[in-house]
Amino acid sequence: MTTSSTGTKDVDPAVREELDRLRDSIDNIDAAVVHMLAERFKCTQQVGRLKAEHRLPPADPAREARQITRLRTLAENAKLDPAFAEKFLNFIIAEVIRHHERIADDTTKSSVSNPTGTPAPTTD
Numbered sequence: 298m299t300t301s302s303t304g305t306k307d308v309d310p311a312v313r314e315e316l317d318r319l320r321d322s323i324d325n326i327d328a329a330v331v332h333m334l335a336e337r338f339k340c341t342q343q344v345g346r347l348k349a350e351h352r353l354p355p356a357d358p359a360r361e362a363r364q365i366t367r368l369r370t371l372a373e374n375a376k377l378d379p380a381f382a383e384k385f386l387n388f389i390i391a392e393v394i395r396h397h398e399r400i401a402d403d404t405t406k407s408s409v410s411n412p413t414g415t416p417a418p419t420t421d
């Protein structure tokens with residue numbers, strides 16, 4: 298098999314078929330990962346709003362430590378590298394914390410410009 302950068306056009310048809318089959322599965326798994334992540338971010342956006350409304354800090358390191366312990370065990374049982382699972386979770390959580398901080402900033406700004414939370418008058 299060639300390792301050139303021209304791709305896999307000239308490979309044996311049986312190999313091509315096997316590669317296509319595996320790539321179809323990879324595409325399905327990638328789609329599932331994206332949908333699962335989108336659902337997770339919908340939940341964390343709600344957590345972000347709840348935390349901002351109640352002046353709770355964006356990050357909760359004790360919760361993160363529990364999540365990492367749990368995920369490492371799940372990864373080991375699933376024969377996935379636990380160090381990779383931990384890095385992946387930390388990557389996602391860092392993004393969530395960034396979202397939480399933005400929600401908290403926006404919430405503070407809107408409570409400064411409208412301290413009593415009075416709804417804006419309608420124009421009609």
Ligand SMILES: O=C(O)C(=O)C[C@]1(C(=O)O)C=C[C@@H](O)C=C1
Pocket residue numbers: 341344345355356357358360361364389390393394397
């Ligand atoms: O559980 C929370 O408190 C969250 O804000 C969610 C979450 C997460 O993405 O799982 C993100 C930030 C916290 O540090 C811990 C966990």
